[in-house]
Amino acid sequence: MSPLMKFFLFLYDYLSPSSWFLVQSQRHNLAAFSDTTDDVVRSGIIGEIIYIWKQTRIFVFIPILKCLVTICLVMSLLLFIERVYMSIVVVFVKLLRRTPEKVHKWEAINDDDLELANTNYPMVLIQIPMYNEKEVCQLSIGAACRLSWPLDRMIIQVLDDSTDPASKELVNAECDKWARKGINIMSEIRDNRIGYKAGALKAGMMHNYVKQCEFVAIFDADFQPDPDFLERTIPFLIHNHEISLVQCRWKFVNANECLMTRMQEMSLNYHFVAEQESGSSIHAFFGFNGTAGVWRIAALNEAGGWKDRTTVEDMDLAVRACLHGWKFVYVHDVEVKNELPSTFKAYRFQQHRWSCGPANLWRKMTMEILQNKKVSAWKKLYLIYNFFFIRKIVVHIFTFVFYCLILPATVLFPELQVPKWATVYFPTTITILNAIATPR
Secondary structure, three states: OOHHHHHHHHHHHHHOOOOOOOOHHHHHHHHHOHHHHHHHHHHHHHHHHHHHHHHHHHHHHHHHHHHHHHHHHHHHHHHHHHHHHHHHHHHHHHHOOOOHHHHOOOOOOOOOOOOOOHHHOOOEEEEEEEOOOOOOHHHHHHHHHOOOOOHHHEEEEEEEOOOOHHHHHHHHHHHHHHHHOOOOEEEEEOOOOOOHHHHHHHHHOOOHHHHHOOEEEEOOOOOEOOOOHHHHHHHHHHHOOOEEEEEEEEEEOOOOOOHHHHHHHHHHHHHHHHHHHHHHHHOOOOOOOOOOEEEEHHHHHHOOOOOOOOOOHHHHHHHHHHHOOOEEEEEEEEEEEEOOOOOHHHHHHHHHHHHHHHHHHHHHHHHHHHHOOOOOHHHHHHHHHHHHHHHHHHHHHHHHHHHHHHHHHHHHOOOOOOOHHHHHHHHHHHHHHHHHOOOO
8 A cells, every 4th residue: 555545544534524525435445446546545635625624614714704794793883873873963953954154153244345345355375286187277277266356365376286297388377367367376386296285285385475364275176166155155264263164065067977976976975964064063073175175374373284194184184173172164055166086097096095094194193182182072082983983994994894705705604694784774774875965
């Protein structure tokens, strides 16, 4: 008998796998018929592999997957409670008609006295950061220059980090065109791209002419505000000195371009209608969206200005301003037109920044939030648990693990039991809540 055959028989006696293809009576026949040795060895190896797989499946994979199922069920419950809570807050806000104009003092700027009309308007800086935006730069610059505001009380600052010569030429030509029409517009170009958007905004705030400005409005290159944007937002900051940020809603001009833009519209509309509305109404805090908002420059400077330590510099600034005691207001009725990413590459890049950046910021700022003395324990809990942990961490982990790993694994592992409420009822309810924000 060959050494390989003896080793195989030893394994058979030691492990006794019930799933082998040979039974005990066949084993004695194998020793007598050496001409079938190769077939037997082959069958034994296959049987051994099957046995190892079954044992690994029972003692390794199934326990791990069951643990993941339990974790996902807990996360699903937390997400469901958070979504329902925000929806209830929004319903009460709408029923009670608690508009920002009623909650906070808002009065139109008085321009009846022609001699003092312009002095009643505060100096406003308008920043437009852009990078190789030749397709939309003319639209955004034109929309900013058409804002209904005294020309001598407004400075438009185009922060052009473009590396494409054609984009640079278009931006310069557009700025020159509006400058000839009497618009106070500046084209600021850096010799590097350190800090990217945060670096450009920070560099823009360092110019001497910015010191005369009291407020700064920020628009990304594809955003086009209506002419009355400043007239509807600045009064919140003038009459409410505790408010540092007025955030407005986005309106998507290409929402019907394809299915991907339609889905993005639903998701972002829910973000504004539920997350920002509830945060503004209950806690006077929400994450700054990086555009379509007006900041009080004093609050921006007190919070430490723009920092490029994460890819979500806008959220970073908002959290730091909140920790200094400043309040935010979200104005749902003021919409700013913009475009959604219509290609998968652009959408993937945007979502990667939006998902990884908040997690990194949460890691950097958790202890700073806990040690802060200027905000209440209730707001600290809201920042750490609701704003960061649930909405920025749990939602991404749950979506990937549950829908991309757990549910497909139930096909290969029938032992996994996922309750119907987690696979049907909760997702359906959340989907309906998302759809309500875009009722068409």
